[in-house]
Amino acid sequence: MKQMIVHCTQHITRMALLEDGRLVEYAAERDQQQGLVGSYYKGRVMNVLPGMQAAFVDIGQKKNAFLYVDDVLHPHLEKQPEIRPSIETLLQPGQEIIVQVRKEPRGGKGARVTTHYTLPGRWMVYMPYAEYVGVSKKISRESERTRLKGIGERLRNKEEGVIMRTVSEDEPPEAVEGDLSFLRAQWDIITRRALETEAPALLHSDLSIVQRFIRDTFNPRMDELMIDSPKVVREAEAFLAEMAPEGYKPVGLYEGKESIFNTYGVQEQLYRSFNRKIILEGGATLIWDEAEALTVIDVNTAHYTGGASLEETVTSTNLLAAEEIGRLIRLRDTGGIIIVDFIDMELEEHRKMVIDRLESIITSDRTKTHILGWTRLGLLEMTRKKARHDSAGFAPVTCQCCGGTGKVGAWLE
Incomplete structure (x- = not known):
């Protein structure tokens, strides 16, 4: 059985995923510092560097984002030219484009961005211009892979692409179709905002840490979700009602005096595992x-x-x-x-x-x-692959005494 345990403090939300009582995933997010990965921006090309086959794009962050030539070409490999063109033929300084963050900024580097747009839903990942249907490799039954690919081909428009996620296995076509309709509506909102705003501008933010884990790892009908904040409980229930209208297990509100992480044995496992x-x-x-x-x-x-x-x-x-x-x-x-x-x-x-x-x-x-x-x-x-950094809730710092690096464990308290 899976259990999602969410501990909320004044500035930090921490999430632990347990499988049969054993800690398998952990992440933390500061309230005002939600990650950029998955977010969409209307950016302005600032520099085009043929020697690096890349461009730097202003998306309104401290550092300009890095856009490599492969992330500008068609998202379907079979649609790309045999000889990679120069980045200068694809982008010009001052050009405004929609980009999606695929890797967080780190150190002195800006975010890594792409024009291979993806919008993950419950049952599928929607790609507005990919022109193909993929099925998760974790679905091993050939008959089910064929069924899901057929559903995707039937539902997508000509230029669209979809990847059927692992959790879509054995799901009815109606559920998949509803997911696709929701993601199309999201993409329409993003493109409309891009027409109405000037670069640089944020067009769409990724979900919060709790919503991401509910979407990606949570079975609403079987798994347990326990949260120690009434506000976050209400937000999670609203998200579940939208994601699983057919029904879900009630979200539990933890009201014990001891920390929820101590009660569920998360704290001890964190100290051992890190x-x-x-x-x-x-x-x-x-x-x-x-x-x-x-x-x-x-x-x-x-x-x-x-x-x-x-x-x-x-x-x-x-x-x-x-x-x-x-x-x-x-x-x-x-x-x-x-x-x-x-x-x-x-x-x-x-x-x-x-x-x-x-x-x-x-x-x-x-x-x-x-x-x-x-x-x-x-x-x-x-x-x-790692797109997000410091997701475990530790911030590397330089020691004032020796100049080395350490880990701040304050987030674990």
């Missing part, structure tokens, strides 16, 4: 070190000694570590390059078992993760 050193069942450990674009995870047997032979001990430790790493990558929202230093195994079948265990865990992660395989040094290489 440490640099994570102790696994049996005494094995993970050492987790993160840089801006690279995360290195070291697996150690430490106090774990169970196993009839060294190979058996090492393999069982690595299998346990793979399962925990799959959960923590999703929970900590780790992105970029990920290198895992598993303990050396002699047999190829054991290395395959470790990859299979890791893949079985990351299938539940909504963010794309690619396992590239073992390097010549015996390290496991992975990559994971």
Whole structure:
């Protein structure tokens, strides 16, 4: 069973997702600092740089947004020219365009934006100009994939594209059609606002953190939603009534004296899961070190000694570590390059078992993760896309004493 636990304070909303009591996702959002990813802007092209095949677009933020040439071409790969054109033939300084934020600004970099527009709904992702129908790879039944693709082809207009989401599996055509009508109306509002406003201007904001998780991970008829704020309870119920008019479980209002995160065991799991050193069942450990674009995870047997032979001990430790790493990558929202230093195994079948265990865990992660395989040094290489940053609620700061970096844990209190 899934439980969404929402803890609201004066300035921060924190959301924890539990599966059978185990923490699998966590995010936090300041009230006045909602993320930009998914939002639409009417921007003005400021600079076109042929040497970088990119343009900088003023969207009204501190830093101009970065628009790469591939994000200006047709969203359908088969509709793109065989030879990539110069960015100068596509954009000119002063030109006004609608862009969507696909990656948050970070450090000294502005946001990454695109003209490959997407509007996610409950059952599908709507793409106004993509001209194709896709089906989530997580839907494995070929008959169901064919059914959903047929529904999408029947409902979309000529220039439109849709991707049927995993949760659309076995849903009736009427539900999917209602979702598409709602998303079309949203897109109409965005385009009308673009005609009525001058650049730079915000045209459409993404949903709040609670609404996003309800839309993307919540089953209204089966999962539990518990919130400790009457105001947010009312907002969640209004959103659920719009998203699931056929009915949903009532939203629970937590009124206990103790913190809702303590009552549901979230706080303790957060402290354990976000440490640099994570102790696994049996005494094995993970050492987790993160840089801006690279995360290195070291697996150690430490106090774990169970196993009839060294190979058996090492393999069982690595299998346990793979399962925990799959959960923590999703929970900590780790992105970029990920290198895992598993303990050396002699047999190829054991290395395959470790990859299979890791893949079985990351299938539940909504963010794309690619396992590239073992390097010549015996390290496991992975990559994971990350659009949002600091979603775990930690803000990196520079230490005034040593000049190093740390993590502020105040959001966890």
